[in-house]
Amino acid sequence: MTTDGRHPHPGPPVVGRPADAVPPGATPMPAWEERLREQLEIGGLWTRDTRGPSYARLRPYGPRTTPGFPVHPDLEERLLRAPRHPDPVIAHVLATCAAYAYAGAETVSMIMARMGLEENHCRMIGTSVDAMFVRSTAFLVQSASGRVAILCYRGTPPTDGIAWMTDADVQPERMPYRFGDPRSTVHAGFYRNVRATRYEVLAALKRACRGRSVRALLPDEPDVARMAELEALYVTGHSLGGAMAAMMAVMLRHERKFRDEDDVAGRLRAVYTYGQPMIGDPRFARACEADPFLAREVIRYIYDNDVVPHLPPRTAGPYRHFGREYRYEVPHLRHGVLGLSRHLGHAYDVRRGALREHTRFAGQAATFLGGLGLAALAFAGSRVRPLGALPVVYSFEDHGPQHYIAAVTPPGVQNEFGD
Template structure:
């Protein structure tokens, strides 16, 4: 495992040839948020009212992509968090790479100078790294090692494998923080303030690993000391992790402090038409969200809004083949299920057809013939019902979607309000209906935004909206300095 470490530079080092700190800060410069460590240690709600914490976490998640030659870069992350306000922080990076296993994992742990606050940040999918991309595509379900509510669940194999690749090194460092020690062993074993609050964050794949780490901390009894310090999880452009049963189990789980942490303290940010929060798509499996979701909507002109709604209608129409596949799968599953015992079968008897010896020796011939006739009559009726559901349901759905498309596109055409809004229940980001959003719409939108003529067209999904720069800029409170020390 590759490890890197860094101590944040001083503000004088961040501003070479500039006046002293007090004078520069009075004119507007670093730190972006003076007293950030104290704010993180005392915030009473999430997201906090000033919007400081989401902005800080989005910035940390974005700069976790720093590095050269696919290696982690603790120096850059420590520097950026110093600029944001975590003065004299300590940073450790843990990276593991095994190409044949689709592992390209990196985690950063940032500790405040007073040791009361720590931020665990996972790096996302690196665009230039094919192994990192293949991690996202490794959608085969894998069993989670911890039970949730007394039951086991399956999750996205690629995300889970990459989180586990660095987990034990991360846990070791977090345990030092809980004990009041520096996360850098070379600082010695002197004990200061113990860890009071742990934040976890990440963008894209990093967001998925952050959420999975939270699931493990909350449900693993051996990690109770660390789970007690868990304050909030902020993810940006995070894909989905597991099916509906897994999501419901997470939201029902009560942590060691009596909180429904994974329901109330896991905050999932989605920028406009970002495609990744809708992945994996439904043909791969019926994935579902958990936690709280905040989505940013851009203001749209009436014509753009009409285009958007018409595109959504076409997207729904394109989901018909996926629905057909699901219905066909249910049909095959029911046909392969053991037949229902005929009426009059005593309770507790094995399913009809599993005790042929009794039919031959114990059951009167007339009764056996009657049961066989009932079974033979029932099977075609059941099959016919399922086939009819498959054949007639889909054309009806297609007609409904086609008929509704003009209405959805043109009525009403009020301008869309811009800003972040919390989405509840079914409004949250679910799996894309089909592969067209990933394979066709999102790539076209990525290039369309680069042309002035098509820049404002609101495609259903977009890879461009997944870029971490959007999350930083839209989460920055008005008038706040950027991480470069200038006013936005």
């Protein structure tokens, strides 16, 4: 363990080798992946482990549980037994997890305990390679019994230039195995980021499938008792994290090794993403739509005029969404008039809207500059109160994870803290 509580990972072995050393019939490793693995061997992956607090620790005074706390009582059973997706409680839980993934392991485990997973096991896995535009951070949250796990990817922090470069690294990349049309391609930056931490993530999931904790023992902690085997896995993320979640779902479904041993893919229940950009070209999207799981159980949420689901733009090449799309839409024309009443002393929520499923998916913005420029203007307008309710084409403001939590909060739930 390092001095800051992190566990250094030794990293994968150096894989550079002559082309003639590649086994017959195998796909040669792309040059970028060889460089990435060499960088990871030098810097290594790192992990941070924690245990979620008990309700008694979260509430040192008064009753440990009350109506509204935890936010979702019997959450583990809900995650295990949900008959269909999207489920309103699960959508709220995963939106909250994705939003707080911009913090650290302690914060994620705390908020998930408040949501209903008391004393959860949490492992944070991260790596960073600036020269390769890699910023990959994953969280695994495992219920105390071991029966449920949530894999959550961190999105693009607003002040992290390398993460923004990852989003902009739109060079098409082919997956090294057959998936639909052999000419189909995916977003190179998203694909690279998932692969940077994938094997450590899957090593933790393998332990969960065998009745063990996803994390290591904490200092002065006795051996963790054997847990139940993993039954239900959910994958989620906001922004870049949503793209990584969707990409991981495709890998789990279509790389045979994840089904042959432990059947991690068979434990995958659903994927919920929030403000997710597109991850592949139309051929790739059609291949995903041909998979019943990816077509029905990948649930994408879009908040009103969020610009990110419309990226990459058309100038970067053709991209298309897949899965199911739910948009939270604010009727701006009506609210634009009524919202002015706030300046006359009347209370009115100009952001109130409705969540609806759309079969015609969000399309691509014309250009990076056009889409982001319109979003920047909308952001500036949102800071001028009389203009905040006027209709816009794209918006940075609408990309905020707090809006996604608000959009999917079930009736009767006050907030994610349960207070």
